[in-house]
Amino acid sequence: MRRAYKYAVLAAMIVSTLALALAVSAGGLGYALPFPAVRNLAYWYLKTTYNPFMPKFTVSAPEAVTAIVWDYRGLDTLFETSVFFLAIIASMALMRGIDIRVPESMNLSKYGMSAIVKTVTKITVAIILAASASIALHGQLTPGGGFQGGATAAVAPLVIIVIFSLYFAVGSGIRKKSMLTLRTLGLLGIGVTSFAVIVAGLILGKAAYVFQNQPKEAAPIGLPSHILGVPMGGTLLLFNIFEFLAVAAGFTIVFLLLSVPEESVRKVLEGGEEHD
Amino acid sequence: MISPETLVFGVLAALGLISMVATFMAVMERDLLKAVLFSAVQSTAYAFMFYILMAPDILLVYVPVAVGLYPAVILFLIKKTERFEGGEEE
Numbered sequence: 001m002r003r004a005y006k007y008a009v010l011a012a013m014i015v016s017t018l019a020l021a022l023a024v025s026a027g028g029l030g031y032a033l034p035f036p037a038v039r040n041l042a043y044w045y046l047k048t049t050y051n052p053f054m055p056k057f058t059v060s061a062p063e064a065v066t067a068i069v070w071d072y073r074g075l076d077t078l079f080e081t082s083v084f085f086l087a088i089i090a091s092m093a094l095m096r097g098i099d100i101r102v103p104e105s106m107n108l109s110k111y112g113m114s115a116i117v118k119t120v121t122k123i124t125v126a127i128i129l130a131a132s133a134s135i136a137l138h139g140q141l142t143p144g145g146g147f148q149g150g151a152t153a154a155v156a157p158l159v160i161i162v163i164f165s166l167y168f169a170v171g172s173g174i175r176k177k178s179m180l181t182l183r184t185l186g187l188l189g190i191g192v193t194s195f196a197v198i199v200a201g202l203i204l205g206k207a208a209y210v211f212q213n214q215p216k217e218a219a220p221i222g223l224p225s226h227i228l229g230v231p232m233g234g235t236l237l238l239f240n241i242f243e244f245l246a247v248a249a250g251f252t253i254v255f256l257l258l259s260v261p262e263e264s265v266r267k268v269l270e271g272g273e274e275h276d
Numbered sequence: 277m278i279s280p281e282t283l284v285f286g287v288l289a290a291l292g293l294i295s296m297v298a299t300f301m302a303v304m305e306r307d308l309l310k311a312v313l314f315s316a317v318q319s320t321a322y323a324f325m326f327y328i329l330m331a332p333d334i335l336l337v338y339v340p341v342a343v344g345l346y347p348a349v350i351l352f353l354i355k356k357t358e359r360f361e362g363g364e365e366e
Contacts, residue, residue: 143332
């Protein structure tokens with residue numbers, strides 16, 4: 001009875017989805033394009049993202065999405081990054097007092113999966129890190145960017161923890177403190193980059209904005225748009241690198257804390273605040 | 277003769293259906309480990325849909341998060357709690 005009910009619900013969902021898809025593709029919502037105002041905005045982004053003939057308006061990065069994320073609406077992304085940072089800080093505060101330490105007498109090679117899996121993982125981790133670096137560093141040229149690259153890179157420590165054991169990861173330098181240092185460095189870098197142009201403007205005696213990238217009409221100063229003839233998008237490259245560090249390290253901290261064996265830290269997790 | 281556009285929309289529809297069925301199975305499944313796998317199937321279908329809809333930026337963040345990090349977090353949580361969802365019947 002229960003099983004029949006389940007399949008009836010599933011069949012009804014499939015039929016209604018198909019009916020909805022048919023209605024939409026038959027023009028149920030109309031074939032009209034979006035509102036002209038929205039289209040003008042998209043037109044403006046596409047026209048100015050990489051346009052050497054409009055030097056006062058261009059971001060000089062061929063990748064429109066990264067340009068929008070870190071230049072046109074860069075402040076939004078700055079606050080998104082701060083929210084993510086606060087979430088990591090909150091999870092660390094929840095699990096405060098946990099010290100992941102490798103026992104002295106532990107033979108690390110006995111832990112984890114078999115030698116075949118470990119060998120394959122060594123190769124895979126190298127590939128994951130190379131791919132993530134390429135995603136992050138080419139963020140201003142091709143699809144991708146700091147967050148995408150950082151999320152990809154965070155898979156590498158996760159795989160190491162699962163295949164080689166947590167203690168191997170901690171022993172080989174993936175520690176909570178070092179990851180937090182990397183993460184703070186990334187956020188600091190983002191902050192420094194957003195003030196870089198205005199500080200340069202103060203030194204050179206020219207007007208500049210916070211979060212400025214390329215020279216603008218009233219602020220004729222900006223970061224280099226091309227390095228060795230390759231479009232670098234000024235601040236976009238720096239933002240991508242620092243965001244890559246921050247995201248990868250942040251996810252790694254969470255996985256380190258989640259993978260601690262619960263028996264060893266139960267006292268820390270259960271115990272409340274100490275009272276005198 | 278099927279035009280390329282129809283083919284693309286047909287593939288999109290098929291992927292959408294796969295993702296919907298997988299989501300339904302994930303919600304109904306009592307074994308949470310299997311539910312995570314169904315959820316990963318749904319994520320894979322979505323990843324292909326993002327690619328077909330020409331959103332490579334979303335795809336690049338969706339693949340590691342939805343296929344790598346998110347199932348890993350859920351698996352850690354299942355390991356810390358219980359594998360089977362408790363129920364009042366059966």
